[in-house]
Amino acid sequence: MREIVITKAEIKKGITQFRAAISKNLKKKQRIWTFPSGKNESIPTLRIERKEGVLCVGLPSGWNNRVPHLFCIEREGRALSPDVEINIPLDLDRRTGGALVKHRKDIWLCHRGNFNSFRGKIPKQKTLNHFEKWTVPTMDGEKESYVIPVGAVSSPSIIEEMFLFVEAVIELKEQAKLKTSIKQNEAETSKWSNWEEFEGKKSKGGRTSDGYAYEYLHGPLCNSLNKWLKRWNKEKNNNFATKQNSHVDGAIIKNGKAVAIFEVKTSTSFSSQIYSAIGQLIYYKHRHGTDSCSLFLVLPASCNFGPDQIKMFSNLGIVIIVKKRSFETLDGKSLQNVLNEMLIINEATEIPAPNVSA
Known part of the structure; x- marks a missing residue:
């Protein structure tokens, strides 16, 4: 049975293994990341080129009691900002999205499925439905829960699996945004007006919120x-x-x-x-x-x-x-x-x- 890693020593070891696996033959460079709160931060970043595109992975050392991993598919003319964050807590914390899961001899990078998008959180059941073919049951402390596997740390295709995961999350967020817009549109009359759109850095949630x-x-x-x-x-x-x-x-x-x-x-x-x-x-x-x-x-x-x-x-x-x-x-x-x-x-x-x- 798969189980979520909950001891600090094992979590730190798993994080070290994951970062070593994706950093192979690559050099980290300091890049400026922009967060929905409007803050900018210089973060060690990997730039991974594949036929699917360019995936940037930000690797901060740690925020409070969690270790963040920032993923952004590079797009021309776009600031470097997380499409997905996988924050791994250093103990059992079901509110934080990331998790490491033991499966036989492997350690898997996983996500619990709690994503933010547009104007709030995406209901977890909608996320699990979106990732229906991905989700697996795990022992989560003393109870069972479902997580979304990103990939095994030892897998030779871990980079490609990361690409697939990030693209799937982007699609989920776009769907959530469109459904919210349509729902609001049905509830209101067509009120035409004139205004100027916001320019600059939006503040939307805390420093670790996902954003576009x-x-x-x-x-x-x-x-x-x-x-x-x-x-x-x-x-x-x-x-x-x-x-x-x-x-x-x-x-x-x-x-x-x-x-x-x-x-x-x-x-x-x-x-x-x-x-x-x-x-x-x-x-x-x-x-x-x-x-x-x-x-x-x-x-x-x-x-x-x-x-x-x-x-x-x-x-x-x-x-x-x-x-x-x-x-x-x-x-x-x-x-x-x-x-x-x-x-x-x-x-x-x-x-x-x-x-x-x-």
Whole structure:
């Protein structure tokens, strides 16, 4: 039977073995990590390159009575901030996420499944359902509980298993964020307004809370887009409004309904953020838009999509816009020209979607 390691000496030994296993042939370098509380900290970090991407692992010496391990899949233009933290307590502590588990002669790095995301904790049962094929029963002190194995310390594929775990947690958090947004959207009316998004470092929970660094970059890109839309609308003297609501990042409004909706993401690769954006745009059109509402996905200039992915967006009727000096399509057509073609006004309440190849 598997059992959670609870003696301090065995825990310290297991941590040393794990860190030695993942550090083989690599040098730790001091890197600045940003936490949701807004604090920055210089932490010894491994940078592990694989075909799956680059995984950064922060290895602080210890915080209070636990030893943290910070995991971040590197993304261009994104601050180094934990996608996942596995904090291993130095004694039996079921409130702390990480745990070492003995199984035969092996020590396994595991997680109890208590994750934070977006605006609070993800219910543990939802986490266990998400990791249903991963979870295993263990003796947890005097009782049995389920944990999520990341990998055996002695496994030659421990790095690849860490990648899989971090990607699965990112997906879980994205799902939780999207479900929260949809639930709130159902509970409220469409209240269009104007405001500026937060820019800078958000404070969300304590120093060891999990968080998304891209949310810090989200505000400036949203603000830049909405300032551009307002300037464009004013210069054209259009009979429209450019507004937002609590979920839609930007919209062009006619008679209280959106004729164009903009969703801003800061991912530079085809990730779970982008999958979420597709669902959000389709739902927001249903909830807030006209039947012919045009859909735009706004990304950083460094986004890297292949021809098949670009074609898929075009087939879905979603125009990809990137932020360079100004906003433009991937093939260099200015957003101004796209909107001018789309909004051949004629005082119509509904406007056909643009025939633009993203």
